[in-house]
Amino acid sequence: MIKKYCIAILLAVAVLCISTHTTLAATPQIITVDEQTKALNNWRTTLLGTQIDEKDAVLMSVLKDRDNNVSAIMSKLPTNIKEKPVGSGVRYVFSDLSNWPTSSKSILETASRVELMATQYNTYGSTYYQDAVLKQQIIDALEVINVDMYNEQTATYADVNDWNIFIPKTLINSIVLMNSDLPIVLTQNYLKAFDHFEPKAATDLSIGTGSNRINKGFIIVLRGVIGLDQDKINLGAKIMEHGYKTVIPGTGPGSGFYADGSFIQHDKTPYTSGYGVDILKASAGLLQLFNGTSLLSNVASANNFQIFQNSIYTYLDKNYLPVLYKNEVLDMTRGRGITSNAQSNEDVANTMLYNMYIISQKKATLKEPYSNIVKSAIYDSSLRSDFYKNMTIPQAQTFQSLLTDTTISKTYSDDKKNTMMSWARQMIDRNKNYVAGLSMFSKNISAFEFIGSQNKTGFYTGTGALSLYNGDDSLRGDYYPTVNMAMLPGTTSDMKLPTLTATENNKLFSNTESWSGGISDGINGSATLDYSMANVTASSLSAKKSWFFLDDIIVAMGTGITSTEGLNTQTIVENRQLLNPSNTFSVNGQEIPLAQNTTKQVANVSWAHLAGTTSNQDIGYIFPQFTNVNAFKQTQFGNWDTLDSGNDLKAVSATYAGLTIPHGANPSDASYMYMILPGSSKEDTEKKARDSGVLTTNTGNVQGVLDKERDLAIMNYRAPGEAGYATVTKHNYNSTAYTSGSIMIRYATDQEKKVKKITLSDPSMEAESIHFSVPKESYAVVSSQSGKGTVKSEGDTWDITVDTSGKTGESFQFVFENEAPTLTADDFTMGDSYVTGNYTGDVAKIGLKVNGTLLQLINATTSPYQYYAKGKITAITDTVSFITYDANGNQLKEVPVNVKGASTLKANDFTMGDSYVTGTYTGAVARVALKVNGTLLPEINVSGSSYQYNAKDKIKAATDTVSLISYDARGIQLKEVPVTVKAVPITVATDDFTVGVDSYVTGTYTGDLSRIALEVDGVVQTKIPVSDSSYRYYTYQLIKTTTSEVNIIGYDSSGAEITRSKVTLNSKPQITANPFTTGKDNYITGSYTGVVDKIALEVNGTVLQKINVTGSPYQYYAKTNNLKASDTVYIVCYVASGVEANRVRVIVK
Structure with missing residues (x-):
């Protein structure tokens, strides 16, 4: 060592x-040899793991x-x-x-x-x-x-x-x-x-975007550690910084993370589990590399690494977790990576899970959840003998530790969740026993990516391919070379697979249509797509499609299917790899046998079923309208080289079960509809074929469904119109679209309140606004609404307009409550003429009850109401209530009316740091209480006409909402008045700065100051955070002359300038010393110029006591120091910061 x-x-x-x-730039070097050694040892452990037990x-x-x-x-x-x-x-x-x-x-x-x-x-x-x-x-x-x-x-x-x-x-x-x-x-x-x-600066054009930027930045960071070079670490961090920022659509290059969960690389291709994996690795790598050091939070690079640390934890939940089903990734997020046989889907998933686990363990709120997520994701696969085969030792050791930790649950989450990644044009639907992924394309998102020789046949992977992950491993192994890339489930295909050339390298294979997106309320959703294959396969094939992701049912429909290619066109319902060829496949109850090159044409099909290895892996298929289908169960052959010339020539085969809907050679406005029931038994599928509980609409203008069991309707309007299901159930699912757009209508009970939830979106991501209306029914109260929406009451309907100018494709929700009768009564103060208040519901009459006697009922004309009570309420001890009635005279609500004596209440302003809230009152006030941010504090007794309430440590910020409340002797509230809370004034004070001597500008501040910056001759330098009422700002050669104009600028937390203070600049002091005669002189004397705070005597290298000086000349008592002529003696002067400013040799005689 x-x-x-x-x-x-x-x-x-x-x-x-x-x-x-x-x-070395303007910031002092920070990385030390100790930290370098620590970091490099960390990285060795990251690469090697810990010592292996040979047992x-x-x-x-x-x-x-x-x-x-x-x-x-x-x-x-x-x-x-x-x-x-x-x-x-x-x-x-x-x-x-x-x-x-x-x-x-x-x-x-x-x-x-x-x-x-x-x-x-x-x-x-x-x-x-x-x-x-x-x-x-x-x-x-x-x-x-x-x-x-x-x-x-x-x-x-x-x-x-x-x-x-x-x-x-x-x-x-x-x-x-x-x-x-x-x-x-x-x-x-x-x-x-x-x-x-590697890049020389963070602005180099060669840096690239997305993961390429982060990869390069990480290499530079690690190179900086090896070379003990803080500048390189800072450069690498700065380069990485941009890669962690969330991309705002329309603001620049499209590569990177999006708020909707998308991750895009090369500006046009979804790549969360492709290039996004490199970002996970680099992120985990940073945390591992710098573990136990200060290098993630040092002054020089705090801003850069802070963006990384603030972002990556959010991306775990938002971007990465949705694309995983246990330890399998959704291939639609791998881009051209699916065509390489060098790394399997499971290898990618395990790498992601490992790095997600490493990252999550650095944040307290994520440690426990992600321990469960990772363990439960890998648990089933870990039971295989080859589970660890392709892992690194550190990865295998980490997974071993997780799997053997009995305190961590191995139960995989079955939470229902639907995610629309609008920018990627992908929808992910997560259910108890499966995850479905749908991949679409648009004018700016490519149907697939072809680079070099990779992904030569990927044309249909983004044209509505629907992938179902249920644990049967059907998309693993040799799936892609054998599936037939022109027959991917969910797509409509004429089987064209053009030969690509080098000129199409990294080309955008775009959609000619803008309608490509979806709608989601987080539980269910719909994806919808209009497209033509003109820019993809050069085919005239076009179609209008929608998919609806309900609970355990996926509804797929298409219309407007048109082509003039003269090629047999078909919609691929299923083309599923069977790892167990003996799994039964049946159509209308009749088994489809394993037969090579044989497709069975079956007419008037209403249902089909594919048995899985386990019941959860069964899949049912329903055709709501009798449909002619082609069915097959056969062995299919392929070669990895056909996908990517970089693969070794490897002939492979696999067994498949398939269902297609034929549309003929030149279809014109053809259509289809089918439903997929993951986990449905053969018996349940046949039963649901008779009544699925789902109603459908499939026209050129509107595609939609109504799930009667779940009180949910979803409609995709390509053009203005009216549609829905008004009388099918007790609810009215009608809607009117004044623009194109999508709408979800869900009836539910939310916190014991019956609500009607309306969700809206613009799948085209081109509209400036969308506009819908829905019947009010009894849902007459707006409970919540999107900040981008405007809701208007128009008779019996709610009229909703949404600003979609951001073109994000996001969904906007509005909640309306079922209105139950309500009644409130305002406090009545003796001397008032009316009892007032508010009501809702079908109120016909209102009345007042005083001391048990019901007074005259009057017609309810409007809310708020008023009831004349002068002379009817005569004392503050009266018992008073207010009552509403319907048209039949039935009592609806009765509420008490508080009767108060007349009083006044005033509260003085409170400045942070004060001890008491003070003020005055008149009238029947017996007690007062303080309310802070909605929390009512204890009441105190008062007497006389003034009060003071101890508020020390109770009012903690100038932003607190504070009020003072008065009560009478019965405890009835009389008045509530606001208390104005003032912040401590924000000030900045600066110490004098001696040019050529001081390295830091120092000073103090008061108030809620967040950051300061140095301004020299009008140029503002880097902002730095401050705390504890004092600051030091490193100047490194920024202040070179006393003629400079120098200020310290103070900023609040939003970055706004709120104060500034001028720095007094002093010249470097000069000092002289007269000769000192031992035995004769008592003092060393001399003079100085400039601003000097202290002087000291230095004898033979030892600095003696510093003394204050008030002006020149000075004297320093030296009689007791026994100075000798052979001594080396200096007088040293210091500025206020304590820094030595100058010195002079004293001649001792």
């Missing part, structure tokens, strides 16, 4: 000597697999790595990667293999642990890579991301793992190489 610590120090010193920066068969098996991999790649090492092999024009590390001069991927693979070698060399329990031969091979390999392939002179070729992301990511890990064994010069050269390929 001592050896590594010393090497770390030497390395740091060496790296500083070759720093690419000529200065742990599971981990030893994982380790053995890694050893076997190392053994295999070592067989491809030349005898002498550093020599050029005979017959080869270049040096190489591995014989099968000698094409590196033209292939950046070969350099990346070379670096990755070396990292694996370094990992095994450093992993206790590995066959290669501390193997001397392997160590030298690693060092030699790293030298060859640096000298020949990757250095500060290398020009990029092939894939630029290999050079500035993937290659340095793996190389920098090897540097950390081998740092104590590497020559310092080699480490220095690698740091130069990283500097060469």
Whole structure:
């Protein structure tokens, strides 16, 4: 350990000597050698895990697999790595990667293999642990890579991301793992190489967006740690900062996180479980790297890392968690990653879950929930013997610990949740035993992404593909090469699969139509899509579709299906991989046998059923209208190379069960409708085919459903109109659309109140506003409404308009309460003429009761009401109540009327820091009480005409809402008056600043000040936070002359300037000292110029007592110091900050 610590120090010193920066910027260096050592040890643990117990068969098996991999790649090492092999024009590390001069991927693979070698060399329990031969091979390999392939002179070729992301990511890990064994010069050269390929400033155009930005920033951060370079850490943090900000639609590049849960990469492709995984890794990596250090909160980079820390915890819930079903990711969020057989869906999910767990454990409110989420997600898969096969040791150790912790529940959440990720054009519906994902495209979101040779057949993956995850593993394994990429469930296809060329690399395969989005109230939802394939497959095929995600039912419908291609067009209801080919598949109760290349045409189908391995994995299919379908159960063949030429040629096969609805070769305005019932038994499916409880509408203008059992209707209006279901149930589900848009109508009981919930959205994300109306029925009270909405009462209807100019595609909710009769009565003060108050409901008459006697009833004409009571209420002791009646004379409500004596009450202003609320009163006041933020404090007795109420520690902020209440002797409230609370005045005071001496501007402040900034000659510097009523601002060469105009500016929490104070600038003092004669003189005397606070005597390097000075000349008593001529004596002067300003030598005789 001592050896590594010393090497770390030497390395740091060496790296500083070759720093690419000529200065250290304006902020003092913060990272220390101790923190560097801590951080690098953290990163080693992140890469290696903790020491393995050799009795742990599971981990030893994982380790053995890694050893076997190392053994295999070592067989491809030349005898002498550093020599050029005979017959080869270049040096190489591995014989099968000698094409590196033209292939950046070969350099990346070379670096990755070396990292694996370094990992095994450093992993206790590995066959290669501390193997001397392997160590030298690693060092030699790293030298060859640096000298020949990757250095500060290398020009990029092939894939630029290999050079500035993937290659340095793996190389920098090897540097950390081998740092104590590497020559310092080699480490220095690698740091130069990283500097060469990585951005030099946070504004570089080469940084990119989304995860590319965060990857590059993290590499620079880690490079800064290795090089003990705070500037690099700050630069990396600044680069990463933008990647964590939530993207606001329409404000710039579209890559990044969205408030609706979307994550977009390359501006046009949903990629939460693709590029988004890199962000998870980097985020967890930051927390692991800097664990136990101050580097996430240091002064120099607090703002940058703060954005990361504020955002990533939100993104766990909002963006990442929805795209997982247990330890399976929704493939629609993987982009072109689905076409690579190098990493399985489960591998991606496990990586996400591991990093989500690491991140969550750093935030107290997430620790327990995510411990359950991760454990329950992996529990079922962990029972397989190969569960840990593709994991790193740290990941496997973490999962092992979770799985064996009996305090953590393994129960997977079955909460119902629907999420519309509008910007991604994706809907996710989570139910008890399944998750469904629907992927659409738009004018700015591509149907799929094709880059290089990846995703050559992905045309239909974003054109309404519906994926159902229920634990049957149907989308795993060899699904994509065998499913037939032109027959994805949910899509309507003419089977066109064009051949892509290099000119279409990274192309936007856009929709010609804008109608692509949905509506969701968080529980249920609907996605809707108008599209043509013109910009995708160059086909004339077009359609109008909607999907409705109810409880355990998915309703799919389409209309307007048109094509002139002359190709057989069909809607794919199902094309499901069967891991167990013996699972029964039946249509109208008749089994479809396993038969190769045989499709059975079945007429007048009303239902079908696919048996799962467990009952929860059963799937039922209902056709509300008799439908002709094609059904098959067969083995399908494919090759991974057809998806991505980068895959090895690998012929594969799988068994499938399928259902399609044929539309013919040239359909014109064809339509379809079907329902999917996940988890439904064969018997229940047949029963629901007779009455599903769901009514449907499927026209060119309106597509909708009514779920009678759940009191829910959803309608997608492509054009203004009126639709709904007025008389089917006791509720009125009618709605009128004055614009296009979507509406949900739900009747429910909310906190014992019957409510009608209206949810609205603009699926096109193009409208400036949307406008609907719905019948009021008995729901006559607006309980809550979206801040973007306007609700008007128009006779028997509610008229609702929503501002959708933000074009976010979000859903807006309005809640109306079923109005039960209500009645209130205002307090009556002796001397008043009327009893007043309010009522709601069908009130016909009102009356007053005094001391048990009901007085005359009068007609109720309007609310608020007034009832003439002068001469009827004669004393404050009277018992009074007010009563309402309906038209039949039935009593509806009776409420008491408080009778008060006449009084007044005044409250003086209260300034924060005061002890008492004070004021005056008159009349029958016996007690007063204070109310703070709605909390009523104890009453106190009062007498005379004034009061004081002890409010110390009760009023805590100037923003508190405070009032003073008076009561009579019976406890009846008389008056309530507001108390004005004033904040402590905000002031800033500055100490004098001596130019050329002081490094900090200092001072004090009062009031609620959040930040300060230094202003020098009109230029405002960085804002810094303040606390504890004093501040210090580091000036580093900013103030160079006393003629500068310098101010300290104070800001509130919103960033607004609220005060400023001028800084008095003093010149550097000059001081002289007269000769001192020992035995004769009592004082050392002299003079000075400038502003001096203290002087001190320094004798032979020891500073003696400092004394205050009030002016020049000065004298310092020195008789008792026994000064000798041989002594080295100085008079030292200091400014008010305590900093030495100047000194002068005293001649002692």
